[in-house]
Amino acid sequence: MATIVEKNLAAEGAYGRSTSELARFVCDTSFEQLPAETVHATKRMILDEIVCVAAAMDTPMAKALVRLKTGVGGAPESGLFLHGDRLPAQGSAYIHAQLANLLDADETMLNKMHTLSASVFSAFSLAERNRASGKELITAIATGYDISARIGLSLKQFVPDGKGGQVFARLYGFSWMTMGATASAGRVLGLNRQQLAMALGQAYATTPVYFDQQRNKRAMMRDGPRASWHKYQMTGAMAEAAINAAELVSYGWVAQSDIFDEDSEFWLSFGALDYDWDTMYDGLGERWYITDCAVKPYPFCRFGHQTLDLMTEIVETHALRPEDVEAIHVRFPPHQLSEQLASTRFADEGMKLMSSLPTALSLVTLGIPPGPKWFNADLTGEAVRSIARRVTYEIEPAWGPRLAEQMDRDGVLRYIPAEVTVKTNCGKTFRGSAESACGDPWAPDFAMSDARLARKAHSFLDGILSKDRIDDLIDAVLSLDAAGDVQTIVHATVRDGLS
CATH class of the missing domain: 3.30.1330.120 (2-methylcitrate dehydratase PrpD)
Incomplete structure (x- = not known):
């Protein structure tokens, strides 16, 4: 059976492992082409990401982020969870994406990475601003995250130690998630294929660089030194960079449009020894990686x-x-x-x-x-x-x-x-x-049910939002595909008396 991408390419008489193929996938995939399992998984992941953010909104880290982004002003485009304040889309995406990973309770895809938040909150902020439908938001996140997952899985992070075990590669990180988030943002903005390909190139030019993860982790593993609040990834900066890349191109900005062509060596920028192009392209539109995201019951690695x-x-x-x-x-x-x-x-x-x-x-x-x-x-x-x-x-x-x-x-x-x-x-x-x-979707006896996910929401948000608000949030997200916009979700994330 031909995949979504193969059908779209066949209609044009073209085929190739190139950036244009990824752009076609993101731009041309319709909500109706998403498998029901993918739609449901995407809604669950959106809910879990929002829960993780709201659970972290009362921390000192959140206060610093909110002060940074509210202090610069700007158009009231997107609501801030719990507070109800409205910020430019880039500002709310920055805050929410960074806080999603703060407690370390956000999704893990195939025990390898937490990279969904940049796609979720770059797309969510723009969907709120542009009044995009729930179906459009789900499609933007599912397709954009698939790009993130494919890039991440194609780069080596753990390598053999020669003794039968696994160790970290010398240089590793997660900055490549900006490209998937850019795809999500570009889809909400309605970029065409050429624009989307250039937006990916612009994101590549502006995503944060890798930093010394092992050195940074030293403070995490002993008493005394304070841990870096950015942890192992500055997801907020990646979400903001994603929106900026997509918006720049929508204004006529020109950027490289071939970074994921098979002869590209973009992966050298991410410290990889090689790149698996088969993982990047095989099953595109048929194999949906968001269905491999595990929900974490504990705020722990x-x-x-x-x-x-x-x-x-x-x-x-x-x-x-x-x-x-x-x-x-x-x-x-x-x-x-x-x-x-x-x-x-x-x-x-x-x-x-x-x-x-x-x-x-x-x-x-x-x-x-x-x-x-x-x-x-x-x-x-x-x-x-x-x-x-x-x-x-x-x-x-x-x-x-x-x-x-x-x-x-x-x-x-x-x-x-x-x-x-x-x-x-x-x-x-x-x-x-x-x-x-618990939460591993590939192990049937361990997959987290919707009821168990709802219990996580109530446990994490106990004392933060009222029980009725939490129930409203759960219902709004799980029925997102029937919503004309995301306003019901936004309302449910605000504390009683503030909305």
Whole structure:
């Protein structure tokens, strides 16, 4: 069966692995051509992104971002979540996209990247300004995100360590998400194919550069130094750059239009050793990567979610109290990120929480609901740290081939083995193991239902929005394809009495 892109190209008598093919895909794909599964997944991801933003709006980081963007003034085009203030589209996209990743509770695609927020909020801000329909917004996000995903999957991020394990590539990052976000923005703006191709080139010229991720992470993994508030990606700047690129081209700006042609070496700018053009182009319009986005129940690195699920199950099944737990032992395969998470015993501020598995296990043991309450918990208090001291870990070399075979075959890790053993003070031992985590859409027993996603929304936004507002938000997003615009969603994100 021919894909959407192949049908569109056949009608013109053209075919080629080039930027123009991507532009045709984004510009010509109609809502009616989206599979029902893709439409539903896109609506769920929009809801989850909005929940993650609203949950972070009361943080000091949000206050700084809001002050930055409200201080410059401009046309009242797009509403600010919770506040109700209206900003230029670029300003609200900048704030919302950056905050979506702040708690580290936003989506993870195939255990590799959090890159959806730039597409969601560049498109959402413009859709609000331009009064675009819900169907048009869904199509813009689904197609634009597919570009982001294909670029990211085609670049190497984890490489073999020669010992059966995986380590980070020497230089890696996520700035390429600007191109997918630009595709989403350009679709909302109604760019034609040539304009869309040039907008991608303009985005490539303006996206933030990579920075030294490993050096930046040092402060995340020890007490004392303050963690960088930009974390590992400045998503807000990427969302804003995406809108600027698309708008510039709509004003007649001329930019390079062939950056994704197969003879391009654009990938050298992103520190890659090579580029997989097959992953970039194969199944375009048929294989939708937004359906591979996992919803995260915990505000923590996705590589630790199997462990946190297992600990949650043990604590809840056996009604364990913090004082019942004598020791927690974790096993995982040889992977640099997993070892970094397990070896970082303490986190002395919310920004560092995502990097300390012992701290996250402590919060599960204490029964603190995941979400902003984790971020705001007393992480340096004895209640948390006394449990973190009881956590030990072990690398299981025999599980290394399980990772290696996935990387060799697919270039991603869908399954990451983990085991948790809890010993109690009364001499009992409880053990659990898993390869998948709650929210993994490719594992049927672990996929997060709409009802479970709604529970995440209520848990994360408890005390931030009223229950009725949260229900209104859920209903508005999940019925987005029937909406003439996004105003109902915008209204539901504002605190009672402010809208």
